[in-house]
Amino acid sequence: MAILEPVKVAGSTISKTTLHNEDFIKEKGLKIGDTVVIQKAGDVIPEVVSVNTKKRNGKEKEFKMPTVCPICGAPAIREEGEAVIRCTGIECPAKTLRNIIHFVSREAMNIDGLGYKIVEQLIEKGLIENISDIYFLTLENIASLKKNGTKFASNLIEAIENSKQNDLYRLITALGIRHVGVKAAKILAKRYKTIDNLMNASLESLSMVEDVGEITADSIYTFFKNEQTIDLIQKLKTAGVNMTSIEDENVDNRFENKVFVLTGSLENYTRDEASNIIEKFGGKVSSSVSKKTNYVLAGEEAGSKLTKAQSLGITIITEEEFEKMIN
Ligand SMILES: [Zn+2]
Structure with missing residues (x-):
């Protein structure tokens, strides 16, 4: 957002406008402290049209996109071909809600009963701050969210407990690694067998995996080098979440590729x-x-x-x- 000195435009006072993304800022040549021309796009949404460079006094500052997330401090990265910069921190409070919803979703850890509203409440009440906290919730914690919530809570606790036995591919899916969906997660679980093997896999090894391209390999590699990831995996291990490929264990692939x-x-x-x-x-x-x-x-x-x-x-x-x- 551009924070502006309030100005009246077409009947309303404007004090901020969107700057969309880094490219937009560069394209317009905007600096901090600039004087700008604004208009209302379609007479509704205010936008920056141009910079009035004649009004510059030399005190304007270059805007630099932060390289770390201002909320959690994890590296913030702009990927090739994308206009946005993303925080790579998996325990970033700004991303927690969305990450947890993904973690518990049907195709990931499949924890029934942990819907959007419940997760939102748990976060609001400070009962969960990150993904691994799900596994340390108590019956009383959950029951306190609803009137007569004991039955609901015991069902949810059971669903959470059951999810600890999930196959490794579900956990890999649940981690929300960029470019890694269920299909890739299954391939990775089959190939590496344990989360430790996957975490320690070299970039070269990852790139060799069938159906995993260079971009995905790079994304996986970076993800597991992140301290927050390492910390999360450790907490999930402590909670007793399964870290091995079970579905594959009894499968004898002696004729693989033959x-x-x-x-x-x-x-x-x-x-x-x-x-x-x-x-x-x-x-x-x-x-x-x-x-x-x-x-x-x-x-x-x-x-x-x-x-x-x-x-x-x-x-x-x-x-x-x-x-x-x-x-
Ligand atoms: Zn962050």
């Missing part, structure tokens, strides 16, 4: 059964042999696919060898 082609008839499996086993272990089954094929599983009376595999130098396995691979 492409199989089946040919001929197998003694102990139908085509479908063999395909299901390969897919269960994370492999893929293709109907034709190509350079991308890793294994050709050849049964009795294998035909042209076997010949083609031989000519391409692809590993051919027998049913017996296949059984060794899956056991």
Whole structure:
């Protein structure tokens, strides 16, 4: 905002106008202490038209966008291609409400009952100041928000407790890392398995992750280097929030990225059964042999696919060898 000496324009007194963003200020060449021409856009919203440079006396100061958030002190960053500067502090009071709403939302930690109004009240009453405080709320705290609120409070406490068992991907989603939605969170959880691995991942490692571009990798890397992030994760750990990829734990991906082609008839499996086993272990089954094929599983009376595999130098396995691979 530009704070102005009050002036009458088209019937009302104007004492401030929006300056939109850094680019607008630069474009108009505005300095602190300048005299400006203002008008009412569409006769309603006051706006700065131009600077009257003739009125400058040399005491005007260059405006510099703060590099840290004036509220919480975390670095404030303008990302490429964006006009706005964002506070990177995840425990910034100015951002707390919105962050908590995102944290508890259905696609994130999925804490039922913790809606906008309730979170707003909890913050107003000073019962929560940051995300991790959710996990330290008591039955009495919550019950005090409503008349006869005990039932509501015990349900909410239960929902909060249950959320501690969520898979890692939900936590990653909930943290609200820029450019990281549910899909990317799932990929990251699967790839890094624990929050510590993810926090310690190098920029190079992050950039190599499937479907994670350079901008996202950079955003994740920066996020986990932030002291407030480290502090929050520590508090969530103390609260007993799960930090590992559970859904992935029992999944055996021994055939990950491996492409199989089946040919001929197998003694102990139908085509479908063999395909299901390969897919269960994370492999893929293709109907034709190509350079991308890793294994050709050849049964009795294998035909042209076997010949083609031989000519391409692809590993051919027998049913017996296949059984060794899956056991
Ligand atoms: Zn801030």
